[in-house]
Amino acid sequence: xxxxxxxxxxxxxxxxxxxxxxxxxxxxxxxxxxxxxxxxxxxxxxxxxxxxxxxxxxxxxxxxxxxxxxxxxxxxxxxxxxxxxxxxxxxxxxxxxxxxxxxxxxxxxxxxxxxxxxxxxxxxxxxxxxxxxxxxxxxxx
Numbered sequence: 001x002x003x004x005x006x007x008x009x010x011x012x013x014x015x016x017x018x019x020x021x022x023x024x025x026x027x028x029x030x031x032x033x034x035x036x037x038x039x040x041x042x043x044x045x046x047x048x049x050x051x052x053x054x055x056x057x058x059x060x061x062x063x064x065x066x067x068x069x070x071x072x073x074x075x076x077x078x079x080x081x082x083x084x085x086x087x088x089x090x091x092x093x094x095x096x097x098x099x100x101x102x103x104x105x106x107x108x109x110x111x112x113x114x115x116x117x118x119x120x121x122x123x124x125x126x127x128x129x130x131x132x133x134x135x136x137x138x139x140x141x
Contacts, residue, residue: 001035002033002034002035002036002037003033003034003035004035005035005036005038005039006026006029006033006034006035006038007033007035008035009026009035009038009039010026021045022042022045025038025041025042025045026038028041029041054085056078056081056082058075058078058097058098058101059071059074059075059078059101060101060102060103061101061102061103061105061106062103066103066105066106068106068137068140068141069137071101071102071137072098072133072136072137075097075098075101076133079094079133091127091131091132091133092117092120092122094133095113095117095131095133095136096117098133098136099113099114102140106140109139109140109141110140112139113130113131113136113139113140116128116130116131117131
C-alpha cells in the first residue's frame with residue numbers, strides 16, 4: 001500500500017510539477033519508496049501540531065476585523081492547541097490572554113473586565129459568570 005501511495009504521489013496529475021518543495025520531498029523518499037513518510041513530511045510543512053518546537057501566539061482581535069465572536073472562536077482553537085502541546089492555562093490566565101489581544105476598540109470592556117478580575121479572589125475556584133470563557137464575548141459586547 002505504501003508503495004502504491006508513493007507512486008500515486010509521484011504522478012504530476014496528482015501534485016503538479018510547479019510545487020517544487022513537495023516534489024523535493026517526494027524525491028527524497030525515492031529510495032525507500034515510502035508513501036506514508038512522504039505524506040507525513042508534506043503535512044509537516046503546513047500543520048502546526050506536527051512541529052515539536054512550534055510556538056503559536058494567540059491571534060489579535062484586529063485580525064478578525066474586531067468581530068468578538070469570531071475572535072473568541074479562534075482563541076478557543078488556540079487554547080485547544082496549547083492544551084495538546086501540554087501548555088495549560090488557569091481560567092484567570094485564559095481571561096488575561098483573551099483581553100490582552102483585544103484592540104483598543106474594546107478598551108471600555110477591557111477596563112470593566114479588569115475590575116471584575118480585581119474583585120475575583122485568586123484562590124476562589126468558582127469563576128464569575130461574566131468571566132467564563134464562553135460568556136466573555138457577550139460580556140465584552
